[in-house]
Amino acid sequence: xxxxxxxxxxxxxxxISKIFLEEPKYLKGFSLGIIKNNQIKCMYQSPFQSPIxxxxxxxxxxxxxxxxxxxxxEV
Amino acid sequence: MKRVCLIGNPNVGKSSLFNLxxxxxxxxxxxxxxxxxxxxxxxxxxxxxxxxxxxxxTYSLIGESKEECIASNFVLENxxxxxxxxxxxxxxxxxxxxxxxxxxxxxxxxxxxxxxxEAKKEQIEIDTEQLSTLLKVPVIETSMKEETGMNELFxxxxxxxxxxxxxxxxxxxxxxxxxILPKMKEANTALAFRYLREPNLILHELExxxxxxxxxxQHYITQTEILExxxxxxxxxxxxxxxxxxxxxxxxxxxxxxxxxxxxLSFFTLFLLLFVLLFLTIYLSNIPSEFLFQIFQKLEPFLxxxxxxxxxxxxxxxxxxxxxxxxxxxSVMLPPMMIFFPLFSLLEDYGLLxxxxxxxxxxxxxxxxxGKQSLTMCMGLGCNAVGVTGARIMESKKxxxxxxxxxxxxxxxGRFPAMISMIGMFFVKNHSFLGSIxxxxxxxxxxxxxxFLTFFVxxxxxxxxxxxxxxxxxxxxxxxxxxxxWQTIKNAWKEKAFHVLKRAMIVSFPAGIFIYLIANIMxxxxxxFEILITIFNFWGPFFGVDxxxxxxxxxxxxxxxxxxxxxxxxxTRGGMLVEYSSVASIKxxxxxxxxxxxxxxxxxILSLCxxxxxxxxxxxxxxxxxxxYTVLAFLIPTFLGLFLCFxxxxxx
Numbered sequence: 001x002x003x004x005x006x007x008x009x010x011x012x013x014x015x016i017s018k019i020f021l022e023e024p025k026y027l028k029g030f031s032l033g034i035i036k037n038n039q040i041k042c043m044y045q046s047p048f049q050s051p052i053x054x055x056x057x058x059x060x061x062x063x064x065x066x067x068x069x070x071x072x073x074e075v
Numbered sequence: 076m077k078r079v080c081l082i083g084n085p086n087v088g089k090s091s092l093f094n095l096x097x098x099x100x101x102x103x104x105x106x107x108x109x110x111x112x113x114x115x116x117x118x119x120x121x122x123x124x125x126x127x128x129x130x131x132x133t134y135s136l137i138g139e140s141k142e143e144c145i146a147s148n149f150v151l152e153n154x155x156x157x158x159x160x161x162x163x164x165x166x167x168x169x170x171x172x173x174x175x176x177x178x179x180x181x182x183x184x185x186x187x188x189x190x191x192x193e194a195k196k197e198q199i200e201i202d203t204e205q206l207s208t209l210l211k212v213p214v215i216e217t218s219m220k221e222e223t224g225m226n227e228l229f230x231x232x233x234x235x236x237x238x239x240x241x242x243x244x245x246x247x248x249x250x251x252x253x254x255i256l257p258k259m260k261e262a263n264t265a266l267a268f269r270y271l272r273e274p275n276l277i278l279h280e281l282e283x284x285x286x287x288x289x290x291x292x293q294h295y296i297t298q299t300e301i302l303e304x305x306x307x308x309x310x311x312x313x314x315x316x317x318x319x320x321x322x323x324x325x326x327x328x329x330x331x332x333x334x335x336x337x338x339x340l341s342f343f344t345l346f347l348l349l350f351v352l353l354f355l356t357i358y359l360s361n362i363p364s365e366f367l368f369q370i371f372q373k374l375e376p377f378l379x380x381x382x383x384x385x386x387x388x389x390x391x392x393x394x395x396x397x398x399x400x401x402x403x404x405x406s407v408m409l410p411p412m413m414i415f416f417p418l419f420s421l422l423e424d425y426g427l428l429x430x431x432x433x434x435x436x437x438x439x440x441x442x443x444x445x446g447k448q449s450l451t452m453c454m455g456l457g458c459n460a461v462g463v464t465g466a467r468i469m470e471s472k473k474x475x476x477x478x479x480x481x482x483x484x485x486x487x488x489g490r491f492p493a494m495i496s497m498i499g500m501f502f503v504k505n506h507s508f509l510g511s512i513x514x515x516x517x518x519x520x521x522x523x524x525x526x527f528l529t530f531f532v533x534x535x536x537x538x539x540x541x542x543x544x545x546x547x548x549x550x551x552x553x554x555x556x557x558x559x560x561w562q563t564i565k566n567a568w569k570e571k572a573f574h575v576l577k578r579a580m581i582v583s584f585p586a587g588i589f590i591y592l593i594a595n596i597m598x599x600x601x602x603x604f605e606i607l608i609t610i611f612n613f614w615g616p617f618f619g620v621d622x623x624x625x626x627x628x629x630x631x632x633x634x635x636x637x638x639x640x641x642x643x644x645x646x647t648r649g650g651m652l653v654e655y656s657s658v659a660s661i662k663x664x665x666x667x668x669x670x671x672x673x674x675x676x677x678x679x680i681l682s683l684c685x686x687x688x689x690x691x692x693x694x695x696x697x698x699x700x701x702x703x704y705t706v707l708a709f710l711i712p713t714f715l716g717l718f719l720c721f722x723x724x725x726x727x
Contacts, residue, residue: 032169
């Protein structure tokens with residue numbers, strides 16, 4: 001099932017299937033591993049729901065909710 | 076002299092390698108963006124002097140962000156003999172793109188796989204020899220923590236062989252490269268990609284028709300495609316050389332993930348850490364502070380005797396003006412700094428700072444900034460000038476400006492010893508354990524108030540500077556790394572504490588002499604100081620303070636540390652009347668001059684909220700390159716502080 005990355009619950013894992021981020025954002029994401037077919041895991045949310053902490057290839061980073069909305073994952 | 080440069084992803088240990096090679100103590104931290112400027116130093120290897128350049132961390136040479144431009148300019152300009160590409164052995168997937176991009180620019184590289192100790196713990200298998208064969212450059216394994224691999228690095232430096240690698244790109248890009256490379260003086264793929272971004276570099280060498288073709292390629296090939304092309308090639312290399320077993324989370328990380336995943340626990344933890352940090356600073360610095368006071372006081376008669384040959388007016392100027400101000404600054408500032416800086420560095424090296432930025436991103440985004448501003452605020456807690464420079468990590472120009480203009484609301488180390496002693500005199504009865512807890516609590520409240528003001532001013536300013544933008548907040552959360560405790564403490568003392576202290580001492584001695592002189596040179600029967608005070612006394616009552624306080628803040632412009640000594644010199648008319656040897660006697664002086672608790676509160680408001688010191692202002696001028704914003708940075712906190720005092724005075 002395909003869904004928005006932002007809807008992934010903590011401890012859930014998915015495979016990135018589509019990325020709708022535009023160029024500067026896409027490039028930044030790319031360098032941190034937001035690449036099609038990579039496994040991504042949701043770690044935890046901040047107290048205000050955004051940003052959210054994710055993990056790819058054993059490294060953690062945070063992403064705001066509105067940016068996570070533009071990424072689709074296969075669960 | 077030969078030169079090497081250090082290039083690599085953020086937070087892979089470039090600065091640690093830099094320190095290890097040069098025996099320097101440049102401060103490192105476990106977070107992205109710690110190094111914002113190229114650092115230069117020298118080291119000896121095999122009887123040869125080398126210059127080494129530490130570049131800011133970057134993920135790619137292709138992008139357009141500031142650090143990417145600095146790094147790519149440096150790499151392409153080719154002013155070095157060897158490039159060290161520092162890669163993260165625990166996450167080679169991420170470092171691979173940069174390695175390939177640099178290899179496309181120059182063949183004189185050594186790839187350094189750092190963090191090998193952690194990679195071994197995580198059971199990652201790396202076939203270094205195969206990697207070296209495929210990349211056609213030497214590859215060595217190192218660990219900065221265990222200091223291994225350095226000997227191999229030194230041996231390699233003088234005689235290493237490498238040959239240019241041919242990276243196979245996607246058909247589209249190959250097409251472009253086949254067209255442009257023959258036209259370049261020196262065929263260089265990295266430079267060819269650069270022309271897509273900055274065609275002006277080569278346009279003058281091209282004919283009309285070729286210019287049109289280049290323009291076409293500019294639209295045809297996007298940066299994304301170049302990156303993806305590198306990524307594909309990197310993947311094929313990694314498949315042969317790099318394998319990781321299923322990733323196991325460290326216990327420590329698991330624990331912290333739990334803490335920061337919890338809504339209440341996370342804020343409580345941060346609050347508690349700030350509290351404990353300040354409590355330890357206050358509690359532990361009481362005793363050495365008194366001790367230093369007494370030593371300096373005992374030295375005073377000795378100095379009197381030593382300079383017996385000087386006329387008494389000159390001697391008094393030096394001793395009552397310069398020496399007393401100096402010793403006040405040293406005894407009040409040195410102990411808290413010796414405790415605060417190392418503790419803070421430990422937290423920083425452990426990897427806590429990005430978590431703070433993560434927690435605070437949402438409120439900051441509502442104010443038109445982003446969570447990284449809290450990192451600049453943390454730096455400001457040490458020194459505002461450092462915080463202003465640190466604002467370079469902000470994503471956009473506007474946010475950077477917001478961070479620069481509001482940094483002064485974080486009390487720096489020059490100010491909070493004064494705050495601590497003020498709290499100690501007026502709000503706490505004794506310096507016992509409980510008393511320290513109480514003062515730490517008050518100080519935390521003051522800092523929270525400073526944070527509130529930061530939010531408030533950021534919000535107002537972001538409405539004024541109209542520019543709609545929404546850059547990505549992509550912040551790395553490094554895994555927690557146990558810092559080398561003793562080394563961190565030593566570095567913090569050497570680099571930070573003594574640096575700040577030196578500055579304070581350089582300013583305080585002449586400032587003390589200056590104040591003493593204006594307090595004792597008479598014009599028509601009253602001293603210059605008294606005339607100034609009369610002027611300021613007119614304005615003081617509006618804000619619930621007296622003229623001496625306002626004058627002290629104004630004269631404290633060169634360095635905030637000297638505000639209290641000026642205050643005391645002002646009240647004692649040159650320090651002749653009373654010896655201010657301890658906190659109790661200082662309080663007596665203040666009480667004689669009609670200080671009450673509300674005066675103390677006004678003083679605290681003003682010291683939290685007034686113009687930044689001269690060094691910070693100069694840094695702001697340098698960073699923003701605009702006189703307007705420098706003046707703004709001066710006026711905003713000043714007016715806000717005076718306004719708050721005015722309100723407080725009305726209320727009282």
